[in-house]
Amino acid sequence: MAIRQPVVSVLGHVDHGKTKLLDKIRGTAVGAREAGAITQHIGATEVPISRIYEMCGPIIGKRRFTVPGLLFIDTPGHQAFTTLRARGGALADLAVLVIDIREGIMPQTIESIHILRQYKTPFVIALNKIDTVEGWISEEDRPFVVAEKQQMEHTTQVFEQHMYNVISQLAQNGVFADRYDRINDFTKAIALVPISAKTGEGVPDLMLMLIGLAQRFLENRLTNEEGPGKGTILEVKDEKGLGQTLDIILYSGTIKTGSTVAIGTRGVPLITRVKAILKPKPLDEIRDPRDRFDSVKELHAAAGVKIACQDTTGALAGGPIRVVKNAKDPAVKEITEESSIKIETTEKGITIKADAVGSLEALAFEAKQTNIPIRKYGIGEITRRDVLESSYGNDSNHVILGFNVPISKDAEAEVETHNIKILTNQIVYGLIEDYQAWLEESKRQGETDLRSQFSFPAKILIMPDHIFRVNKPAVVGVRVLAGRIRVGENLIDSMGHDCGTIKSVRDDDGTVLKEGMQGSEVSVAIDGITIGRQVNENDILYVGLIESGFRALANVVLNEDERMALSDTVAIKRRIEPFWGM
Numbered sequence: 190m191a192i193r194q195p196v197v198s199v200l201g202h203v204d205h206g207k208t209k210l211l212d213k214i215r216g217t218a219v220g221a222r223e224a225g226a227i228t229q230h231i232g233a234t235e236v237p238i239s240r241i242y243e244m245c246g247p248i249i250g251k252r253r254f255t256v257p258g259l260l261f262i263d264t265p266g267h268q269a270f271t272t273l274r275a276r277g278g279a280l281a282d283l284a285v286l287v288i289d290i291r292e293g294i295m296p297q298t299i300e301s302i303h304i305l306r307q308y309k310t311p312f313v314i315a316l317n318k319i320d321t322v323e324g325w326i327s328e329e330d331r332p333f334v335v336a337e338k339q340q341m342e343h344t345t346q347v348f349e350q351h352m353y354n355v356i357s358q359l360a361q362n363g364v365f366a367d368r369y370d371r372i373n374d375f376t377k378a379i380a381l382v383p384i385s386a387k388t389g390e391g392v393p394d395l396m397l398m399l400i401g402l403a404q405r406f407l408e409n410r411l412t413n414e415e416g417p418g419k420g421t422i423l424e425v426k427d428e429k430g431l432g433q434t435l436d437i438i439l440y441s442g443t444i445k446t447g448s449t450v451a452i453g454t455r456g457v458p459l460i461t462r463v464k465a466i467l468k469p470k471p472l473d474e475i476r477d478p479r480d481r482f483d484s485v486k487e488l489h490a491a492a493g494v495k496i497a498c499q500d501t502t503g504a505l506a507g508g509p510i511r512v513v514k515n516a517k518d519p520a521v522k523e524i525t526e527e528s529s530i531k532i533e534t535t536e537k538g539i540t541i542k543a544d545a546v547g548s549l550e551a552l553a554f555e556a557k558q559t560n561i562p563i564r565k566y567g568i569g570e571i572t573r574r575d576v577l578e579s580s581y582g583n584d585s586n587h588v589i590l591g592f593n594v595p596i597s598k599d600a601e602a603e604v605e606t607h608n609i610k611i612l613t614n615q616i617v618y619g620l621i622e623d624y625q626a627w628l629e630e631s632k633r634q635g636e637t638d639l640r641s642q643f644s645f646p647a648k649i650l651i652m653p654d655h656i657f658r659v660n661k662p663a664v665v666g667v668r669v670l671a672g673r674i675r676v677g678e679n680l681i682d683s684m685g686h687d688c689g690t691i692k693s694v695r696d697d698d699g700t701v702l703k704e705g706m707q708g709s710e711v712s713v714a715i716d717g718i719t720i721g722r723q724v725n726e727n728d729i730l731y732v733g734l735i736e737s738g739f740r741a742l743a744n745v746v747l748n749e750d751e752r753m754a755l756s757d758t759v760a761i762k763r764r765i766e767p768f769w770g771m
Contacts, residue, residue, distance in 0.1 A: 454504060652667060
């Protein structure tokens, strides 16, 4: 059975050279025509096997492959396009993760790794910009294995240092990689191919790695299924003379002009008919072609094409498209299920919002990985209703996480009157980290607030030779053995006898303190006692808790010394009142 070309997604941090790499493969200049030279739209390019033979000739000789070529998806590098990259990751058979050899791992590199793991997409690493290594002697389109041998020893050492810095960073993120020509088992290590997208050095090695891995490990997956076409919508665009069109990847089966198709929307799938199929020429780019598209009557997978339909109302970027017989075709139900958002929710949890289905699912995936419960989710801006509904439940759930979405003015106004925290970020894992940091700070602040509301279990030692005044008030030096002491707290001894009230707490230079912390030695003024009568040197005293304060301590995390001090205090209290605190 015929083998289709694998779909290869190109991912990585902004400006690390993804589009420049594809421009070098195609012989185009798409990247230079993008706004700010940053990819703004998702694209697709078919690279036939003849082009790969041409590029890799010096290192493959007369070796030939059954894979007919590679279909590249160029994904936007800017944070705002995470959902398309996630959908590209889901669609791809293989991926290329582009990393700048000098900059190394960056936020979107990590985000790309998360996406590839989520969709279990095999990938190779293109270590780009080797031409910027100090002293590197460049030559256009030369294989890396040839280029390395022609460098000065000092340059090779600098290159190796940069490369192993990146390999170390990758290992810290759970990716174990090595230079491709040093790997014996490609199932145990990720292949790292040094390249220069600018000069083309190493690009032949990269193409050979991709075609070789596809041939060796993906051949069964690449068997081209006959039957109705199945695809994914990359983008929905308005084209002059055609109206609204769909850029799609057809990854299985066949689609024809006149075919009835079901298209994924946010609601019921749209049933419509294909009016035209426009296919870019080999090595041309679907989003910015140099030549006119070829109009074709029939298309076989895998291919990136533009199609015009009778109706595209509500078509969803990242959504599925299927060739069907009619509205009752079983594939329509499959599309409904595929387009539906599958996120596990709980009775208590936070609210998440995102700009599209793919990014919402990516956010939910990261939340689940870190055990963050989700009660409500949605697509689009954060609204007043989101704020009101998030105000229910306990404080840790009074949070809305927003990925690449605005906050409505009504929602902003409502936040002012409700205890709601809204966190937004344009990197998914960054949003999760922001929430975890906020949660930790809230917990710490909450404990601080709670501890300040009532007396806290504490245990102090009256230090010998530190009696500064015996009464009215007594002034003594104490060591705080556990907990903390504050002005106004009553003290008791181990028999439960009253030992006065703390009037002040000072450090060794006389500075007034709010509290004396565990491990500190401070001077305290105690009213209501006389040293030598109620209290003596080396005595141990406790803060005399009240019952309501004791019960509130159930909400506070205590350390081991504080728990022991509390246990001692309860025992002392129950000698006098057996049911104290129960």
